Amino acid sequence: MKDGVNGVALAVFIFFFVAVTVIGFMAARWRKAENENSLDEWGLGGRSFGTWVTWFLLGGDLYTAYTFVAVPAAIYAAGAAGFFAVPYTILVYPLIFTFLPRLWSVSHKHGYVTTSDFVRGRFGSKGLSLAVALTGILATMPYIALQLVGIQAVLDVMGVGGGETTHWFVKDLPLLIAFAVLAAYTYSSGLRAPALIAFVKDGLIYLVIAVAIIYIPIKLGGFDDIFAKASEAFSQTNEATGKPRGALVPTDMGQWGYATLALGSALALFMYPHSITATLSSRSRDVIRRNTTILPLYSLMLGLLALLGFMAIAAGVTVDNPQLAIPQLFENMFPGWFAGVAFAAIGIGALVPAAIMSIAAANLFTRNIYKDFLKPDATPAQETKVSKMVSLLVKVGALAFVLTMDKTVAINFQLLGGIWILQTMPALVGGLFTRWFHRWALIAGWAVGMLYGTVAAYGVASPTQKHFGGSSKEIPGIGEIGYIGLTAFVLNLVVVVVLTFVLNALKAPAGIDETSPSDYTADAGDPGVEKVLPPATVGAPGGH
Numbered sequence: 001m002k003d004g005v006n007g008v009a010l011a012v013f014i015f016f017f018v019a020v021t022v023i024g025f026m027a028a029r030w031r032k033a034e035n036e037n038s039l040d041e042w043g044l045g046g047r048s049f050g051t052w053v054t055w056f057l058l059g060g061d062l063y064t065a066y067t068f069v070a071v072p073a074a075i076y077a078a079g080a081a082g083f084f085a086v087p088y089t090i091l092v093y094p095l096i097f098t099f100l101p102r103l104w105s106v107s108h109k110h111g112y113v114t115t116s117d118f119v120r121g122r123f124g125s126k127g128l129s130l131a132v133a134l135t136g137i138l139a140t141m142p143y144i145a146l147q148l149v150g151i152q153a154v155l156d157v158m159g160v161g162g163g164e165t166t167h168w169f170v171k172d173l174p175l176l177i178a179f180a181v182l183a184a185y186t187y188s189s190g191l192r193a194p195a196l197i198a199f200v201k202d203g204l205i206y207l208v209i210a211v212a213i214i215y216i217p218i219k220l221g222g223f224d225d226i227f228a229k230a231s232e233a234f235s236q237t238n239e240a241t242g243k244p245r246g247a248l249v250p251t252d253m254g255q256w257g258y259a260t261l262a263l264g265s266a267l268a269l270f271m272y273p274h275s276i277t278a279t280l281s282s283r284s285r286d287v288i289r290r291n292t293t294i295l296p297l298y299s300l301m302l303g304l305l306a307l308l309g310f311m312a313i314a315a316g317v318t319v320d321n322p323q324l325a326i327p328q329l330f331e332n333m334f335p336g337w338f339a340g341v342a343f344a345a346i347g348i349g350a351l352v353p354a355a356i357m358s359i360a361a362a363n364l365f366t367r368n369i370y371k372d373f374l375k376p377d378a379t380p381a382q383e384t385k386v387s388k389m390v391s392l393l394v395k396v397g398a399l400a401f402v403l404t405m406d407k408t409v410a411i412n413f414q415l416l417g418g419i420w421i422l423q424t425m426p427a428l429v430g431g432l433f434t435r436w437f438h439r440w441a442l443i444a445g446w447a448v449g450m451l452y453g454t455v456a457a458y459g460v461a462s463p464t465q466k467h468f469g470g471s472s473k474e475i476p477g478i479g480e481i482g483y484i485g486l487t488a489f490v491l492n493l494v495v496v497v498v499l500t501f502v503l504n505a506l507k508a509p510a511g512i513d514e515t516s517p518s519d520y521t522a523d524a525g526d527p528g529v530e531k532v533l534p535p536a537t538v539g540a541p542g543g544h
Contacts, residue, residue, distance in 0.1 A: 005159040006331065012340025013158065013347060016204070017178070020197045020348055024185030027192040037381035039113050042190035042388065043363045045281040047108065051290050053195055054282040057356075058291060059298050060198030061278045062089075062269065065150030065350035066143075066414075068205065071302065073322040075309025079234045079246030081254060083306055084262045089299040091266035097292040100270065101285040102432045102520040108280075109519045114360075115276050115428050116368035122431040124511025125439040126372050131446050132424045133368035136273040137394075139417035140361045143272070144398035146414050147350035147357075149323060151178060152402070154343045157327040172403055178347070179354075183395050186355045187388050191281055194355040201352050204345035206301065208330075212311075212342075213304045216333050220314050229314040238463075256480035257472045264486035268422040273360035274353065284524045354395070362391035415471040416457050419485035423449035426496050432520065439511050441499035449492030456484045 031048055040047060049057060067085070074082025103118065112118045115136065120129035152175060160174050185193045217223055227248065234246040247254075269275060282288055312329040319325050330342040366387040371378050378386070427442045462469030475482040504510075 006157075006336055006339065008336030009331070009340035009343055010158050010160060012337055013154070013343045016200070016341070016344035016348060017181075020200055020351065021181050021185065023196050023200065024181075024193040025188060027185070027189040027196045030192050030196060037384045039363060039366065039380070039383055039387055040111070042384050043113060043359055044277065045191040045195055047281060048283050049195060049281045049287070050283060051287050051294075054278070054287050054291050055294055056198040056202050057191075057195045057278045057281065058275070058295060060194060060201050060349075060352035061274050061356045062295075062353075063202075063205070063298050063302065063349075064147060064353040065346050066146040067302070068305065068346050068349050069150045069153055069323050069326055070146075071306050072309035072312065072326045075306050076312045076317075076325040077246065077309075077322040079230070080249050081246065081258060082309060083303075084258050084265070086299060086303045086306060088262040088265040088269070089302055090296060091263065092269050093292045093296055095266060096270050097289065099429050099432050100279055100292070101288045103276070103428075104280060104282065104285055104288050105522045106432070106515055106519045108524065109522050110515065113280070114273065114364050114367050115271075115424070116364060119427050119431060120368070120372070121514045122435070123427070123437075123439040123442065124513065125443070128427055128439050128443050128446075129368050129372065131443060132427060133364040135420050135424050135446075135450070136364050137361045139421040140273055140357050141394065141398060142401065142414045142417050143274075144354050144357045144361075144394065145401040147354040148175065148179070148398060148402040150350045151175060151347050153321075153323050153327050154346050157324060157331050158343060175403075176399070178351070179395055179399055182351050182355060183392050186358060186391060186395075191277070191356065191359055194352045194359075195281070197348065197355075198352050201345065201348040204341060205349060208342045208345045209301055209304050211338070212308060212330075216308075216311050216315070216329070219333060220311060226310050226314040230310040233313045254481075256475070256478075256482050260475075260482035260486045261472065264422060264483040264489065265418060267425060267489065268418050268485060271421045271424050271428065273364055274357040277356060277360040277363065286523075354398070358391040358394040358398075359387075361394045362387040362389075365390045416454065416468060419453040419457060419471065419488060420450060422485045422489045423453065423492050425489065426493055430496075435510075435513055436500065436504075437496055438500045438503040438508065440508060441496045441503055444499050445492040445494075445496035448495045449488040452491055453484055453488035456488070460484075 031046060071082060071085045074085075076082075103115075106112065107118060110117075110121060112121065114133070116129040116133040119132050120126055155174050217226060220226055231248050234244060234248060236245055237243065238245045270279075279288060282291070308326050308329060312325040315329055315332060317325050317328050317332065319328055327343065327346065330339050334342060366383050370386050371383060375382070423446050426437065426445055430437050430442075456473050457471060458467050460468065460470045460473055471484055472481050473484050473487075474480070475487050
């Protein structure tokens with residue numbers, strides 16, 4: 001790592017940060033709403049985004065700064081096992097093509113803002129809705145924190161904030177300023193801010209990847225030399241484990257873990273509240289379907305991005321924390337001005353998803369905790385005010401999480417978040433296709449999956465952690481090492497199916513379904529759909 005502050009890179013970084021700050025505040029005037037005091041406008045951008053805005057918003061939402069830093073960092077640390085992120089982002093789009101248009105239709109018809117809104121309306125169960133809401137908030141918090149980890153990695157490499165002996169306030173002041181600005185324009189502009197900023201973020205990332213994938217290999221002697229040096233590095237024994245550091249190709253023993261992690265991650269990705277928030281902001285079913293066909297372009301970018309992990313090894317990058325490997329590679333290989341562009345791409349890549357995640361978590365709290373349990377007669381203006389305030393609190397919580405806890409803890413909690421959020425899939429996706437599942441069975445299955453997943457992850461140790469050291473463990477009955485989240489999901493589904501048979505046989509109360517079959521195929525131009533229900537009635541008992 002170079003001594004002192006990289007002034008040129010820092011100047012370029014500040015320029016882009018100021019630019020997106022201005023865009024963030026100007027976004028409040030973009031497609032200005034007639035009534036700003038509603039969650040449809042503040043939290044979903046008026047449900048008005050077309051194909052390209054939705055594409056950039058979803059791309060900015062799903063391919064985060066953490067992705068930019070962590071995927072190649074996983075390659076740098078362990079080799080080809082880190083490539084699981086590429087097949088899972090390929091698997092996810094055929095999956096979401098089957099259910100996201102249905103979720104958009106029923107949500108647009110009934111004015112649902114969150115997945116918990118839909119679950120409550122479909123199964124007539126506030127308890128199940130609360131379980132989904134709490135899981136979403138719980139899984140999102142460490143995800144927001146990891147966006148801060150991405151920004152911190154960039155600031156550390158640029159030399160901003162001083163060394164380890166610097167007073168904590170001075171060291172973390174740049175991060176505090178960045179998220180104070182983020183909080184301000186998110187509060188002011190809502191989802192419109194990250195939607196506009198996503199254009200800048202994605203443009204910078206595509207530029208940086210295009211340059212890096214050509215320029216860096218030329219400087220390192222070509223891909224033959226890069227892979228040769230990486231293979232040699234991975235063959236060396238890791239002193240902490242007594243095993244090779246990694247491999248260019250997953251071993252036979254690692255294939256179950258690789259496959260289950262890719263599949264489980266694909267199933268979980270669009271269960272996250274921020275993914276659904278970005279989806280529901282679009283203006284029609286066709287926008288969703290078109291996006292499932294063009295979003296794989298980001299997977300191409302991700303595959304190229306992952307190769308940077310091999311390049312960091314070949315370039316001789318040595319860091320204690322693998323999360324610093326790619327920022328340090330950019331620092332070493334690029335001239336100062338373009339290193340600043342690359343750092344800006346990572347930094348802005350943290351701001352966009354952090355904004356969407358905080359809005360999504362705030363919407364869940366407001367609609368499914370505050371309105372359902374604390375103030376059922378809340379007006380649309382009160383809902384919007386509460387959601388704005390909660391979005392600030394969520395950011396403050398994530399900031400405190402990062403500033404007070406070890407970064408590896410944040411990363412492991414995010415792995416746990418993936419295990420947790422996957423347990424909401426039977427209620428959400430199952431509910432979109434059938435009313436057969438019983439609401440009590442869904443709650444029981446969710447509880448079993450959450451309990452097993454948490455306990456199993458707690459028992460995973462690593463060379464640096466006694467608990468929550470990873471997300472893979474032996475699969476009961478099979479004996480292979482696999483992704484804990486997928487095992488928990490299978491247990492969840494078994495419990496749901498068995499208990500549904502029992503409860504239906506006992507004629508247990510199934511709850512009232514306020515949706516109808518035609519709701520799941522309705523489009524924006526259909527009668528009764530062009531305009532969603534007035535916000536005052538949304539979420540009220542019997543109000544749909």
